[in-house]
Each structure stands twice: as structure tokens, then as C-alpha cells.
Amino acid sequence: MSGQALHPDAETSVEVRNLTVSFDGFTAVSDVSILMLKGQVHFLIGPNGAGKTTLVDALTGLVPATGSATYNGIDLLGKKTNKIIRAGVGRTFQTATVFDELSVLQNLDIAGGLHRRAWRLPLARRGVPEYVEEALETIGLAEVRDKPAGILAHGQKQWLEIGMLLVQDAKVMFLDEPVAGMNADERDETGQLLRRIGATRTIIVIEHDMDFVRSYADWVTVMHTGKLLTAGTVEQVQADRRVQEVYLGTTADVAAAENEGVH
Numbered sequence: 001m002s003g004q005a006l007h008p009d010a011e012t013s014v015e016v017r018n019l020t021v022s023f024d025g026f027t028a029v030s031d032v033s034i035l036m037l038k039g040q041v042h043f044l045i046g047p048n049g050a051g052k053t054t055l056v057d058a059l060t061g062l063v064p065a066t067g068s069a070t071y072n073g074i075d076l077l078g079k080k081t082n083k084i085i086r087a088g089v090g091r092t093f094q095t096a097t098v099f100d101e102l103s104v105l106q107n108l109d110i111a112g113g114l115h116r117r118a119w120r121l122p123l124a125r126r127g128v129p130e131y132v133e134e135a136l137e138t139i140g141l142a143e144v145r146d147k148p149a150g151i152l153a154h155g156q157k158q159w160l161e162i163g164m165l166l167v168q169d170a171k172v173m174f175l176d177e178p179v180a181g182m183n184a185d186e187r188d189e190t191g192q193l194l195r196r197i198g199a200t201r202t203i204i205v206i207e208h209d210m211d212f213v214r215s216y217a218d219w220v221t222v223m224h225t226g227k228l229l230t231a232g233t234v235e236q237v238q239a240d241r242r243v244q245e246v247y248l249g250t251t252a253d254v255a256a257a258e259n260e261g262v263h
């Protein structure tokens with residue numbers, strides 16, 4: 001895909017080619033090809049039903065797909081979710097999946113256990129592993145480590161989910177609307193967090209909050225009715241008339257909006 005090498009030395013991390021997902025004859029994702037580079041925060045946007053979640057489902061072993069998708073050359077299609085996690089590809093969902101009655105630390109420990117091949121001693125008997133300490137610091141929850149996850153603020157729960165991916169050693173993270181329901185401060189903290197962890201990983205965020213996209217996207221991919229509409233920098237995507245049409249309606253609506261100074 002031309003123009004995507006914002007950083008000349010960025011390496012391709014996830015490569016999706018001609019990916020198609022059909023449900024009983026309905027094509028939810030149609031012939032989509034995307035390159036995702038290491039060290040970039042990618043955003044996947046598009047109106048409701050565009051196929052964003054289904055695309056991520058296909059890349060994380062939840063729905064079957066045709067075409068090809070690799071991470072660092074490892075085939076992702078046709079693999080079970082646990083194998084995909086072990087390969088270094090993780091995701092969050094729109095609704096939090098933390099165990100409310102367990103502490104922040106225990107949630108991280110369990111998530112880390114999913115990644116470890118061998119069965120290990122429970123946390124209480126072996127102390128807190130270094131990588132869990134690091135994750136706690138990174139997500140800013142060190143001070144609430146022993147609190148039950150159920151009492152965390154909404155934003156903190158989302159950060160815990162991201163921490164769970166960190167302890168799984170996910171090098172590729174798909175995040176489904178991580179800032180939905182967050183206040184402005186929480187959104188900013190989340191954006192900074194994504195930048196920090198994205199420097200050495202590949203982050204792909206499904207998002208509807210365009211302010212958040214504008215502030216933190218290195219690269220934006222736009223989907224519409226299952227197809228890839230366009231991809232580029234925020235500026236490129238915003239200037240694309242097809243994107244404006246998809247979000248605003250018809251070409252006539254776009255012209256009217258432009259006349260009224262809406263962009």
C-alpha cells in the first residue's frame with residue numbers, strides 16, 4: 001500500500017490480503033487487504049455495520065474467513081484463538097472481560113497464565129512476576145493492585161484489559177472502542193498509553209470517537225459495507241470525499257455541509 005511507510009524503517013507486522021467473511025451468503029467483510037506496521041497506532045473506522053469487528057474477529061480466530069492474514073509471517077486464519085494469543089496477537093472487546101471479584105493483580109496473573117505454556121504455581125506462592133509489575137506501572141494501576149477489579153472506575157477497567165494483553169506479551173493488540181464511555185481526561189490518558197505501548201508494538205483500534213482518532217492515529221483505515229474504502233493519515237482520510245460521503249450521507253449532503261462550513 002503506497003504511502004504507508006510513515007517511518008521508513010517501520011516493519012510490516014500484520015498483513016491481510018483479500019480477506020472475506022460471509023455469514024449464510026451475507027458478505028460482512030469483502031476482499032479487504034491491509035498492512036499494519038509495527039510502531040504505529042492504527043485506527044479502523046467506518047459506520048455501524050461496516051465490518052470492523054468482524055474483520056478483527058477473523059484475525060483473532062473467532063470467525064472463519066477466506067483470503068490470507070499473517071503476523072510476522074505466521075498464518076492467522078484457521079488458527080484457534082489460544083494459538084493466536086500465543087503467537088502474540090491479542091484483543092479486547094467492547095464490554096470489559098475482567099473478573100470483578102478478583103483483584104487487579106489476580107486478573108493480570110490469570111491473563112499472564114493464558115500465555116504461559118507450562119502450569120505455574122499460583123501467584124500467592126511465587127510472588128509477583130516482574131512482567132506483571134511492569135504492566136501495573138504501564139497502565140497506571142499499581143496503587144490499586146490489591147483492590148477488586150469490580151470497584152475500578154470505567155476507564156481503569158479498560159486499562160486493566162490493556163494490561164492483560166501486556167502480560168500476555170501481545171505484540172499486536174486489537175482494541176474495540178477502548179475510550180467509549182470515558183471522560184476527556186481518561187481519553188487523553190488512554191491515548192498516551194497507546195502511544196507508549198504502541199512504540200514497540202502494533203496497535204489497531206476500532207473507534208467511533210473522531211476526536212480521539214484525530215489526536216492519536218498514525219494511520220487510519222476506513223471500512224464501509226464490508227469493503228475497504230480508503231486508508232491514509234488522518235489528513236488524507238479526512239480530505240477524502242468518499243469518506244465524507246459515507247459519514248455524512250450523499251454527495252449532495254456533503255456539498256450542503258461544505259456550504260454550511262461543516263467538515
Ligand SMILES: Nc1ncnc2c1ncn2[C@@H]1O[C@H](COP(=O)(O)OP(=O)(O)OP(=O)(O)O)[C@@H](O)[C@H]1O
Nearest residue numbers: 023026027028046047048049050051052053054055
Ligand atoms: N455472526 C454473524 N452472523 C450474521 N451476520 C453478522 C454476524 N456478525 C456480524 N454480522 C453482520 O455483519 C455486518 C458487519 O458487522 P460488524 O459488527 O463487523 O460491523 P462494525 O463495523 O463492527 O459495526 P459497529 O461499529 O456497529 O460495531 C453487520 O451487518 C452485521 O449484522
